[in-house]
Amino acid sequence: MTQAEIRQQPPQDFEALRAAILERRAELPKRLTQVAAFALDHPDEIAFGTAASIAALAKVQPSTLVRFAQHFGFDGFSGLQLLFRARLRDRNASYEERLKILDQDGAALAESATILNGFMAAAHRSIDAIGAAVDPDTLERAVTLLADADTIYLIAKRRAYPITSYMAYAFGKLRVKCQLVGTSAGIDDDILAMATPRDAAFAVSFAPYASESAAQAHAMAARGIPVVSLTDSAFSPLAECSREWFEVVEADHAGFRSLSASMAFAMALTVSVAEKRRRR
Structure with missing residues (x-):
């Protein structure tokens, strides 16, 4: 050694x-x-x-x-x-009773209802885990950074796109200026070229990471535009270029992952940014 x-x-x-x-x-x-x-x-x-x-x-x-x-x-x-193994024991202990109830109910339910119970259990696990995954101080720094921005550019593709799409809707209702990146016209790079260091970006990508989202986030950071990101690993390509980043891992059911925890986090971030701007 x-x-x-x-x-x-x-x-x-x-x-x-x-x-x-x-x-x-x-x-x-x-x-x-x-x-x-x-x-x-x-x-x-x-x-x-x-x-x-x-x-x-x-x-x-x-x-x-x-x-x-x-x-x-x-x-x-x-x-x-x-x-x-200790981590697994601790995690499983907190879900044991809930899963036991779901299993008991599942025996008398139709297949579709059993599948629903499976996704509900996965959503519960994801939501339960997010509290420990998000550091309050990091969240506050991210909220301040985005609240200070003239325009917030929202970057996501594929499975992550619904998150930024709903954030754009919510920001619009809350009168926070934002720009959703992901146009059908294919002019994303032209839109991002308008960003300045007075703006900020929020990027979302989960494994397997969207190469275009990672490239766009890196390009924004290289131009001095602060990036906040939501991803699922400390080794995500978004983590290395972000001023602040958050790791949220969604539990899966039958190999499928929902966006339960990610959407909850995104909406909390959105409303927090709007509230900080309102108080100013």
Whole structure:
């Protein structure tokens, strides 16, 4: 183990590990960065998998998992994995009764109602998690940044587009000047070219990330226009170019993810920006 990998006591829980990863991500070698991104994006895989299966999914060698664990102060990969299993136990405990009720009801329901219950359970999990995921101080800074802007440019594509579309509707009702990026005429770049450093951008993208949204957010940041973003990973291309960014991971049902938590966050941000402007 190199001198750089000699650390103090390892993190004691998943949130502490996540904070350590984010703090040190700029110094991580390429392969360890690859493991870090996979670990934060797929924590359940880390909890359940073997070193061999996890390495295959993360596209690294099993020895890289050991190096990653040691980099954060663990003796080996098994010690790191215990944190992910503890996270899973804590999360599952809070949903156990709710899911038990849904399962009991599902036995007597039609297939469509069972599917509805599944999506309701996923939405509950997403909403429950968002409170811990959003730092109040970061949220306040983001609200201030957007409230100070002359015009807020809303950037999103594909699955994320409904979020900015509804924000544009709400901002219009609240008399906050904004510009929705995503025209059928294909003039998004022309619209963004009108932005100045007195403006701001709010960008949304989830894995697999829309390359156009990431490029537009990076271009805005390069021109000195502050960017706030909503995404689902600390290793998202939006996180690296944003003045403030938020990580919201939607729970899925049968492989489908709704926008329950993301929409709740977006509307809270929208109304907070309008309220801050009104108070001024």
